[in-house]
Every structure is written in C-alpha cells, then in structure tokens.
Amino acid sequence: MAYFCYIGCSILMKEVCRAVHQNPARSGRQSVAPTRVDLRFLPAGLHERPKILQQLLQKEIDTVEEYVQLEGQSPLCRETYQALLLGYGLCSEATVGLRARRIPLVVPRAHDCITILLGSKERHQKLFAENSANYWYSSGWIERMLPPGPEREKQLSEKFLQRYGQENLSFLLESESHWQERYCQATLIISQADGVEQNKAYRAYTQNCASHLGWEYREVSSDLTMLTDLLKGAWDPERFLIVQPGSEIIPSFNDQIITTKECTGNV
Incomplete structure (x- = not known):
C-alpha cells in the first residue's frame, strides 16, 4: 500500500x-x-x-x-x-x-x-476561450470565501462603515468592486461531492449573485x-x-x- x-x-x-x-x-x-x-x-x-x-x-x-x-x-x-x-x-x-x-x-x-x-488544464482553457470574462463559483468558494454578490457587498459595507464612517462608504465600495467590471458571467461548478439539495442551494446563491451584478448565469459539472x-x-x-x-x-x-x-x- x-x-x-x-x-x-x-x-x-x-x-x-x-x-x-x-x-x-x-x-x-x-x-x-x-x-x-x-x-x-x-x-x-x-x-x-x-x-x-x-x-x-x-x-x-x-x-x-x-x-x-x-x-x-x-x-x-x-x-x-x-x-x-x-x-x-x-x-x-x-x-x-x-x-x-x-x-x-x-x-x-x-x-x-x-x-x-474542472479536471484538466485543457478543459479549463477551452472554457476560458469561450468566455474570458467569467467568474467561477463553487461550493468551496461560496462556503469559505466572499464571491461577488450581495452578501459580499453587505459584509464589506458593515466593515467599511465601522472603520471609516458613512462619508467614505460609497467611495470605498466603488473602489473595492472596480475589479468586477471585467466580468460579465457567473459560472457555478456543480460538484460531484455535493448532494442534490446542496447543489440546489448553491445554484440559487449563484443565480442571485449573477442577477444582482447584471451577469449571465451558467453552470458546468465538475470532473x-x-x-x-x-x-x-x-x-x-x-x-x-x-x-x-x-x-x-x-x-x-x-x-x-x-x-x-x-x-x-x-x-
């Protein structure tokens, strides 16, 4: 062994x-x-x-x-x-x-x-070539990070408001989210490690993020x-x-x- x-x-x-x-x-x-x-x-x-x-x-x-x-x-x-x-x-x-x-x-x-x-560098490259302005979501990213969406904006607003005050809030939020402008699509990787009900929740979360940001929604299966x-x-x-x-x-x-x-x- x-x-x-x-x-x-x-x-x-x-x-x-x-x-x-x-x-x-x-x-x-x-x-x-x-x-x-x-x-x-x-x-x-x-x-x-x-x-x-x-x-x-x-x-x-x-x-x-x-x-x-x-x-x-x-x-x-x-x-x-x-x-x-x-x-x-x-x-x-x-x-x-x-x-x-x-x-x-x-x-x-x-x-x-x-x-x-995604299972390989070749598949990653193929999907990237189809849309280079794509932001990836996965169950791990949703659970452990703050991907772009309303939840991220809410937590950042609370953080900036507490640290820097109301007068600086709009400027800081705009500056922090400026990098998101290069994206126009949210793609959820449906993981084989998650169950049907879990994937329904991750799908709803990502679709809500895409709608909030004005992005298209797409999903692919993991490998x-x-x-x-x-x-x-x-x-x-x-x-x-x-x-x-x-x-x-x-x-x-x-x-x-x-x-x-x-x-x-x-x-």
Missing part, C-alpha cells in the same frame, strides 16, 4: 475527503493500487497573498519531512511517506520556489483550484479525475509534475504550466 501526505487548500476539502473515502483500500475495488493518505489543509484565500502562502506551504513541507526523518530513526516505524501531494496549482505563483527536500512533491499541472475542479488520480498515485507527466528531492518548482511559461529546476544554495 502506498502512503502519501496531502497538503491542500480547504476550498477543495469536501472533494478531497470524498476521494479519500472512495479509496480502493476502503471500498474493496482493486483496479488500482490502494493508497493511504494523511490530510493537511490550509485556510482558503491565501492565494491573494501568494508570498505568505508560499512560505506557509514550504513550512508545511519541511515540517512533514522533519517528522518523517524523526520517525525513520525509530525501530517501531515500519512505513514512511512515498510522496507529498500538493492540492494547489500555480496559484498566483505561490508554489513557485517550493523545494522538495527528502521526499518527492507531486503537483497538478493546474493554474489553480478551478483547473483541478474530479485529476484530484482522484493525484490521491491514488496515477501521476502521468502530462497532468502532474513530480518534483524530485533537490529540485524546486518554477513556471514553464507554456501549456505545461509548471516545471522544475535544480535548487541552488542551501537545500
């Missing part, structure tokens, strides 16, 4: 837990080798501060590797991680510079969690193949980057999204 440690964003927590629960080792299906995965999640929203996210991810990687090294010195320890799995893509270049010390890192060739939810294959060890090089010890992640500036280079300095 393969033994991995997964480090990922809590945006994908439900999808990850569902995939682990459906592991062949639990279900009895033996079409692929069974795996055991320990899970570690970081808070959502850190992609907005990529330097901080990069530091936290490297700290998590180093902490896991230090634990493995200590466990390896114990005669009672019979197994260790074969790989560290990252539930992140490029993510505003937050994964750039991450180093593998003693254990290989496995990273999806993805721009961000949306690519992972959790990339995430499932990451967790079960099916790492073909077209979809996953394996970062060997002594290497670090860098952008590839092509359709592969990320690649590696040998570390320089103290590893």
Whole structure:
C-alpha cells in the first residue's frame, strides 16, 4: 500500500475527503493500487497573498519531512511517506520556489483550484476561450470565501462603515468592486461531492449573485479525475509534475504550466 501526505487548500476539502473515502483500500475495488493518505489543509484565500502562502506551504513541507526523518530513526516505524501531494496549482505563483527536500512533491499541472475542479488544464482553457470574462463559483468558494454578490457587498459595507464612517462608504465600495467590471458571467461548478439539495442551494446563491451584478448565469459539472488520480498515485507527466528531492518548482511559461529546476544554495 502506498502512503502519501496531502497538503491542500480547504476550498477543495469536501472533494478531497470524498476521494479519500472512495479509496480502493476502503471500498474493496482493486483496479488500482490502494493508497493511504494523511490530510493537511490550509485556510482558503491565501492565494491573494501568494508570498505568505508560499512560505506557509514550504513550512508545511519541511515540517512533514522533519517528522518523517524523526520517525525513520525509530525501530517501531515500519512505513514512511512515498510522496507529498500538493492540492494547489500555480496559484498566483505561490508554489513557485517550493523545494522538495527528502521526499518527492507531486503537483497538478493546474493554474489553480478551478483547473483541478474542472479536471484538466485543457478543459479549463477551452472554457476560458469561450468566455474570458467569467467568474467561477463553487461550493468551496461560496462556503469559505466572499464571491461577488450581495452578501459580499453587505459584509464589506458593515466593515467599511465601522472603520471609516458613512462619508467614505460609497467611495470605498466603488473602489473595492472596480475589479468586477471585467466580468460579465457567473459560472457555478456543480460538484460531484455535493448532494442534490446542496447543489440546489448553491445554484440559487449563484443565480442571485449573477442577477444582482447584471451577469449571465451558467453552470458546468465538475470532473474530479485529476484530484482522484493525484490521491491514488496515477501521476502521468502530462497532468502532474513530480518534483524530485533537490529540485524546486518554477513556471514553464507554456501549456505545461509548471516545471522544475535544480535548487541552488542551501537545500
């Protein structure tokens, strides 16, 4: 049995837990080798501060590797991680510079969690080409972030009013929402990890946001193949980057999204 440690964003927590629960080792299906995965999640929203996210991810990687090294010195320890799995893509270049010390890192060739939810960088690119002015909604984003919509505006209004007063409120709200002008469509990713009633609620929420913003509404189904294959060890090089010890992640500036280079300095 393969033994991995997964480090990922809590945006994908439900999808990850569902995939682990459906592991062949639990279900009895033996079409692929069974795996055991320990899970570690970081808070959502850190992609907005990529330097901080990069530091936290490297700290998590180093902490896991230090634990493995200590466990390896114990005669009672019979197994260790074969790989560290990252539930992140490029993510505003937050994964750039991450180093593998003693254990290989496995990273999806993805721009961000949306690519992972859609199942491939090719599908993400196809949908982006159809409408580049699209804002993505998912159950994880709705539950853990404040996507554009009336709820976001209400919470920001309360925050700005308390901190800066009524006289500055209109200006601050307009300044904060200026970036939304480049979007004209809200697309909900209907997740396989959610039930029918849950998806009805997420659909109603996103439709309300779209109506409030004057955007079109669209929905697509998720494809959790990339995430499932990451967790079960099916790492073909077209979809996953394996970062060997002594290497670090860098952008590839092509359709592969990320690649590696040998570390320089103290590893």
